[in-house]
Amino acid sequence: MRELHVKEIENAVREMCISSNYNLPEDVYKKLSESKNTEESEIGRDILENIIKNADLAKENRVPICQDTGMATLFIELGQEVFLTGGDFEDAVNEGVRKGYEEGYLRKSIVRDPLLRDNTGDNTPAVIHLKIVPGDRVKIVVAPKGFGSENMSRIKMLKPSDGMKGVEDFVIQAVSEAGPNPCPPIFVGVGIGGTFEKVAETAKRALLRNVDDCNPDPSLAEMEKRLLLKINDLGIGPQGLGGRTTAIAVKVETYPTHIAGLPAAVAINCHATRHEERIL
Amino acid sequence: MRSIKKIEMPLTYEKVKGLKAGDMVEITGVIYTGRDSAHKRMVQALEKGDEMPFELEDSIIYYVGPAPAKPGAVIGSAGPTTSYRMDDLTIPLIETGLRGMIGKGTRSKKVIDSMVRHGAVYFAAIGGAGALIANSIKEAEVVAYGDLGTEAVRRLRVEGFPAVVAIDSYGGNIYDTEREKYKR
Ligand code: SF4
Numbered sequence: 352m353r354e355l356h357v358k359e360i361e362n363a364v365r366e367m368c369i370s371s372n373y374n375l376p377e378d379v380y381k382k383l384s385e386s387k388n389t390e391e392s393e394i395g396r397d398i399l400e401n402i403i404k405n406a407d408l409a410k411e412n413r414v415p416i417c418q419d420t421g422m423a424t425l426f427i428e429l430g431q432e433v434f435l436t437g438g439d440f441e442d443a444v445n446e447g448v449r450k451g452y453e454e455g456y457l458r459k460s461i462v463r464d465p466l467l468r469d470n471t472g473d474n475t476p477a478v479i480h481l482k483i484v485p486g487d488r489v490k491i492v493v494a495p496k497g498f499g500s501e502n503m504s505r506i507k508m509l510k511p512s513d514g515m516k517g518v519e520d521f522v523i524q525a526v527s528e529a530g531p532n533p534c535p536p537i538f539v540g541v542g543i544g545g546t547f548e549k550v551a552e553t554a555k556r557a558l559l560r561n562v563d564d565c566n567p568d569p570s571l572a573e574m575e576k577r578l579l580l581k582i583n584d585l586g587i588g589p590q591g592l593g594g595r596t597t598a599i600a601v602k603v604e605t606y607p608t609h610i611a612g613l614p615a616a617v618a619i620n621c622h623a624t625r626h627e628e629r630i631l
Numbered sequence: 632m633r634s635i636k637k638i639e640m641p642l643t644y645e646k647v648k649g650l651k652a653g654d655m656v657e658i659t660g661v662i663y664t665g666r667d668s669a670h671k672r673m674v675q676a677l678e679k680g681d682e683m684p685f686e687l688e689d690s691i692i693y694y695v696g697p698a699p700a701k702p703g704a705v706i707g708s709a710g711p712t713t714s715y716r717m718d719d720l721t722i723p724l725i726e727t728g729l730r731g732m733i734g735k736g737t738r739s740k741k742v743i744d745s746m747v748r749h750g751a752v753y754f755a756a757i758g759g760a761g762a763l764i765a766n767s768i769k770e771a772e773v774v775a776y777g778d779l780g781t782e783a784v785r786r787l788r789v790e791g792f793p794a795v796v797a798i799d800s801y802g803g804n805i806y807d808t809e810r811e812k813y814k815r
Contacts, residue, residue: 415698415761418695456701499713531736531755588813590758591737592755592805623759
């Protein structure tokens with residue numbers, strides 16, 4: 352058993368809320384820089400250049416890459432041999448979010464009541480996905496996500512007979528309809544299987560993968576490649592103003608499902624795909 | 632490199648008519664911010680005949696909810712938000728003289744029809760380039776609905792604010808035409 356004070360979780364969350372909003376992950380940055388060389392559209396190249404300039408500026412001046420610093424979404428893996436002391440776990444996470452968003456001059460975008468829409472003023476509460484895992488460590492991933500892209504994410508309960516083609520058609524349709532809204536070039540996470548809620552989470556988790564990796568299952572790796580080509584053939588381009596760089600990556604993740612179902616989810620993230628990880 | 636058209640505020644009908652979809656522009660002068668909640672309030676104010684937070688005639692509304700300014704800065708990151716959410720609430724404003732909008736993403740057919748009828752233009756700024764765009768904002772002051780926080784209406788003085796004419800006052804729309812060119 353290892354004791355861990357919740358204050359350490361709070362501090363890690365606070366720091367990562369700030370740094371993830373200031374610093375674009377290196378793999379994303381590199382991919383965007385490369386795409387500038389292959390983009391055919393002049394407006395598209397100009398936009399990519401400015402997106403990269405913006406990321407440089409944000410890092411240098413320690414300001415958010417995008418004003419939409421998102422709803423703080425956290426994926427936490429808690430080792431079952433960790434004994435948390437000093438207070439409530441969720442309170443500590445939210446306190447970290449509260450302090451991070453205040454101290455980092457990040458935007459407070461959360462409304463308490465989705466219908467009455469009064470701002471909570473401190474960007475809490477966070478959305479927390481918690482998993483208990485073996486070991487005595489705590490892995491925390493902070494992934495702030497803006498709603499320009501979140502609003503374009505989709506879920507569909509397909510029929511088993513729709514198969515892989517059905518899933519691919521659904522993904523292409525979702526990206527095509529999203530058009531310029533999610534700030535392309537986008538990063539696409541696809542979830543297949545599970546249940547209604549599980550598939551959405553699976554798609555979301557796919558967004559945490561490295562731009563350059565591929566699914567270890569060869570047929571899913573092929574599907575990722577095929578989807579990326581098809582998406583870039585839509586012509587949407589950077590910011591939807593036309594071009595060949597609509598997506599920089601497509602990541603597919605699956606989960607076992609029921610004999611009667613084929614749930615599918617498309618989580619769309621913008622070029623400001625932000626996440627940071629720390630192990631305590 | 633294509634040339635950049637300089638636009639000085641106020642944005643008159645004549646200036647709008649000289650802009651074509653695809654033109655790169657730099658805007659200088661006073662513009663106002665407004666997004667979801669502010670639009671709702673402005674339209675309610677119009678319906679009730681209440682005073683508007685600013686003179687709509689020949690003005691530009693920038694759809695943005697900026698991040699807080701760091702000490703010594705004019706404003707925090709301030710890139711555009713997605714425009715379609717304002718579509719239904721935009722038409723009464725265009726009818727009252729609003730001449731330009733800055734946002735990201737395409738607009739509904741109804742908004743475009745209204746832009747053509749009244750002579751208005753829609754600019755796209757780069758979504759997610761908020762740190763860069765903030766450099767062109769020289770002054771910022773909340774002028775209405777302060778209780779809305781980031782969604783309050785702000786008066787901005789901008790210099791060389793970079794944007795593209797995405798939809799012009801003739802109905803030309805590069806979201807449609809450019810995408811078509813790169814489709815395979
Ligand atoms: S979609 Fe992403 S890049 Fe675009 S405004 Fe929202 S958070 Fe920023």
